[in-house]
Amino acid sequence: MHRWSQLFIPTLREAPADAEVASHKFLVRAGYIRQLAAGIYSYLFLGNRSFNKIMAIVREEMDKIGQEFYLPALHPRELWEASGRWSLIGENMFRLKDRKGADLCLGFTHEEVMTEIARKELRSYKQLPQIWYQIQTKFRDEPRPKSGLLRVRQFIMKDSYSFDIDAAGLDASYLKHRQAYKNIFDRCGLKYMVIEAHSGAMGGSQSEEFMVRTPAGEDQIVSCEKCDYAANMEKAISRLEPVSDLAAEGDGKPLLVHTPGMKTIEEVAKFLGVAPNNKIKTLAYVMEEKDKKSGKASTRPVIALMRGDHQLNETKLLTALAGKQTRLMQEEEIVQLFKSPAGFLGPLGVEWASNTNEADKPILLVDSALKGRTNLISGANKEDYHLKNVTPGRDFQPSAYADLRSVSAGEPCPKCGAPLRIDTAVEIGHIFKLGYKYSESMGARVLDKNGKEVIPIMGSYGIGIERILTAAVEQSNDENGFSLPLQIAPFDIVVTPTNVSDEKIRSAAENLACRLLEKGYDVLLDDRDERPGVKFKDADLVGIPFRVNVGKKVTDDTVEVVRRSTREIQDVSIAAIIEYFEQNLRPAR
RNA sequence: CGGGGAGUGGCUCAGCCUGGUAGAGCACCUGGUUCGGGACCAGGGGGUCGGAGGUUCAAAUCCUCUCUCCCCGACCA
Structure with a gap:
C-alpha cells in the first residue's frame, strides 16, 4: 500500500519563477x-x-511488431564518421574523450548503432524484414533548452528501425508503425493529429508526424477545418483563390515606370494602384557549395520569385535545391549581380541557368503561384524604377518552378476547399521512410533470392516519452493543477480520509484502500495528518483521475467519488465501491 | 551566437538607487487549539546575499571579471 505520509511527493504552493508553460509549472509544483x-x-x-506507465504501453504495442534492444549511450567516433554525421551534426552532439584520448559521443540517436548491427549480422533476404526498437536516453546539446520537458538536452525516446529487402517491404513496416503509434497514443489518452511532414533534405520518401495541439508547442501545423488534410508548414500546400491579371499596357512588352523611393511591395502596389498579388517579390539568396574533390567552397546566387503577397518558406527552398543550404544575400552581392540596390530587383536582364543543375550561372526559382500569370510588376534592376507587363516564360526563363510558398490561415484546403487553420503543436512521434541513407553509407548488404547483393531499405520511427506526459498535462490543466488520462496517471485512485484522528474514518479509508488494491487498482492512501483542504488541493494538483473522500458520511456507510477531470462528485455506498470502479474505471484502462 | 531579464533561507520575493554587517510570507521543528477546499496561537531552527577580485574604516548594496538560470530571436537528425 502506498501511503502518502511515507512518500516523497514534494508539492509546491507556488510555481518556480523560471517556469513559463503550464506543463512545466504543474509538473514541478x-x-x-x-x-x-x-x-x-x-x-x-x-x-x-x-513515465513507467507510458513506457509499458509503448512496449506492449511495439512488441506486437518488433523486438526490443538495449543499446549503448556511449558511441565511438568511428561509428559516426562511417555515416558522415560526426562532422555534420556539429555542436548539438555531446562529445568527450576517454583516458586514451579517443573521441566518443553521447548517443544523439541510434541509426548508426542499429545499422552497424545490421551491417555485421544481416546476410540474407531470409532474415528480413526486421524491426528493432529501444527505449533509451538520448543526448542533444540544444542551443536553447526550454519549456520544461518540452525541449531538453537529455530525454527518453522510443526509437525503432526497420530493415526490408525492398520498397514494398518498407511500406509494410511503415504501416505497421503507423498503426502501432495510433494504438499507443490512443491508449495514452491523447488528442493528436497525424500530419504530412517534410522528410528532411537527406532523402526519405514519406514521413508523418504525430502532433498534439497546444500553445506551448514549437511547430506550426496546417489543418483543414472540414476534412482530414493536415501537414506541417514545411510541407503544407493550399489551393489558391483566383486572382486577376492586369491588362497589358502599351505594346504589351515590359515597360519601365518611375517609382521614386518605392521599395516595398506595399509602397509600389499602392503607388501604381494595383494589388500586391500583381507584383513579383524578388528574394536573393546565396547557396554555398563545397566541391567534393577539392573541398573548395564556392557560392552561387539563388533568386526566388514569389507573388507579392506570399511568404517564402526557407525549408521549401532547401527542398527545391536538393538540400543545399542557403543564406540571404548581402547588399554588396546584390549590387554585383543585379547592378541595382535591393528594393528594385527583378528577373529581367540577368542570364539565368536553364535548370538547377547547370553550373556557373545564377539559379532562378519561381514559385508555382506565378506560373501562367501575365503582366506582373517587378523591379527593373534600376534604382527608383519598376517594370510593368512582366510575364514569366515570355520575358524571362526560370531555371525551375517550385513550391516555395508558406500557407496562410484561411486559404482553401487543397483537398476540399474549406478554410485551413494554423496551430502551434508539439511533436510526440515521427515515422519516416529513411531509404538507403545509412544502410548504404555504412555498407549493409544482404543477398536476395537470386544471390545478388542488395542494400536493405530502412525506416526510422521515434516517440518522445516525456512529451507524451507533457502533452497530456498541456491538454488537461486548470487553475488547480492537471488531470492525467487514467492510463498514464501515476495512480488510478487516491483515497482521502478527511480526518485521520477520527478512528472510524481512518479505518474505513484504510479498509477501502486495501479492497481496491486487492482488485488490482493503483491506490494511493492519503493518510497524512493534514486538514482536508490541504489534501484536496494536493490531490487536484497531482492529477490522479479519481479521488475517494472518506469523511463524516462513513456513519451512513457512504463515501464520495470525485472525478478530477470533470469535478463531478458522486456519493457511493462503501459496499458498492468496488462495483463502482469496475464499471467506471476498469473499462478505461 | 545576438537581444532582454534574474541570481538574497527549501519556495515566492523585499532590501540595492542614497554603503553601516539581512527581512517578510509560505514551508520546516516543538507544544497547544483545530479538522470538508492550502487553519490559528506561542516558541524555535535555518542564509559565506551565485563566485572571484577591487574601492572603502565598513559592501547584499558601488566598480571589474566570471558562472548559472529564464525569455525573445537564430538554430533544431
Whole structure:
C-alpha cells in the first residue's frame, strides 16, 4: 500500500519563477520533476511512475511488431564518421574523450548503432524484414533548452528501425508503425493529429508526424477545418483563390515606370494602384557549395520569385535545391549581380541557368503561384524604377518552378476547399521512410533470392516519452493543477480520509484502500495528518483521475467519488465501491 | 551566437538607487487549539546575499571579471 505520509511527493504552493508553460509549472509544483541544469531534469516518484506507465504501453504495442534492444549511450567516433554525421551534426552532439584520448559521443540517436548491427549480422533476404526498437536516453546539446520537458538536452525516446529487402517491404513496416503509434497514443489518452511532414533534405520518401495541439508547442501545423488534410508548414500546400491579371499596357512588352523611393511591395502596389498579388517579390539568396574533390567552397546566387503577397518558406527552398543550404544575400552581392540596390530587383536582364543543375550561372526559382500569370510588376534592376507587363516564360526563363510558398490561415484546403487553420503543436512521434541513407553509407548488404547483393531499405520511427506526459498535462490543466488520462496517471485512485484522528474514518479509508488494491487498482492512501483542504488541493494538483473522500458520511456507510477531470462528485455506498470502479474505471484502462 | 531579464533561507520575493554587517510570507521543528477546499496561537531552527577580485574604516548594496538560470530571436537528425 502506498501511503502518502511515507512518500516523497514534494508539492509546491507556488510555481518556480523560471517556469513559463503550464506543463512545466504543474509538473514541478506537483512534485513530478525537478530541474538539475538547463534542459536536464530529475524524475521523482510520481513522474517516474507516470513515465513507467507510458513506457509499458509503448512496449506492449511495439512488441506486437518488433523486438526490443538495449543499446549503448556511449558511441565511438568511428561509428559516426562511417555515416558522415560526426562532422555534420556539429555542436548539438555531446562529445568527450576517454583516458586514451579517443573521441566518443553521447548517443544523439541510434541509426548508426542499429545499422552497424545490421551491417555485421544481416546476410540474407531470409532474415528480413526486421524491426528493432529501444527505449533509451538520448543526448542533444540544444542551443536553447526550454519549456520544461518540452525541449531538453537529455530525454527518453522510443526509437525503432526497420530493415526490408525492398520498397514494398518498407511500406509494410511503415504501416505497421503507423498503426502501432495510433494504438499507443490512443491508449495514452491523447488528442493528436497525424500530419504530412517534410522528410528532411537527406532523402526519405514519406514521413508523418504525430502532433498534439497546444500553445506551448514549437511547430506550426496546417489543418483543414472540414476534412482530414493536415501537414506541417514545411510541407503544407493550399489551393489558391483566383486572382486577376492586369491588362497589358502599351505594346504589351515590359515597360519601365518611375517609382521614386518605392521599395516595398506595399509602397509600389499602392503607388501604381494595383494589388500586391500583381507584383513579383524578388528574394536573393546565396547557396554555398563545397566541391567534393577539392573541398573548395564556392557560392552561387539563388533568386526566388514569389507573388507579392506570399511568404517564402526557407525549408521549401532547401527542398527545391536538393538540400543545399542557403543564406540571404548581402547588399554588396546584390549590387554585383543585379547592378541595382535591393528594393528594385527583378528577373529581367540577368542570364539565368536553364535548370538547377547547370553550373556557373545564377539559379532562378519561381514559385508555382506565378506560373501562367501575365503582366506582373517587378523591379527593373534600376534604382527608383519598376517594370510593368512582366510575364514569366515570355520575358524571362526560370531555371525551375517550385513550391516555395508558406500557407496562410484561411486559404482553401487543397483537398476540399474549406478554410485551413494554423496551430502551434508539439511533436510526440515521427515515422519516416529513411531509404538507403545509412544502410548504404555504412555498407549493409544482404543477398536476395537470386544471390545478388542488395542494400536493405530502412525506416526510422521515434516517440518522445516525456512529451507524451507533457502533452497530456498541456491538454488537461486548470487553475488547480492537471488531470492525467487514467492510463498514464501515476495512480488510478487516491483515497482521502478527511480526518485521520477520527478512528472510524481512518479505518474505513484504510479498509477501502486495501479492497481496491486487492482488485488490482493503483491506490494511493492519503493518510497524512493534514486538514482536508490541504489534501484536496494536493490531490487536484497531482492529477490522479479519481479521488475517494472518506469523511463524516462513513456513519451512513457512504463515501464520495470525485472525478478530477470533470469535478463531478458522486456519493457511493462503501459496499458498492468496488462495483463502482469496475464499471467506471476498469473499462478505461 | 545576438537581444532582454534574474541570481538574497527549501519556495515566492523585499532590501540595492542614497554603503553601516539581512527581512517578510509560505514551508520546516516543538507544544497547544483545530479538522470538508492550502487553519490559528506561542516558541524555535535555518542564509559565506551565485563566485572571484577591487574601492572603502565598513559592501547584499558601488566598480571589474566570471558562472548559472529564464525569455525573445537564430538554430533544431
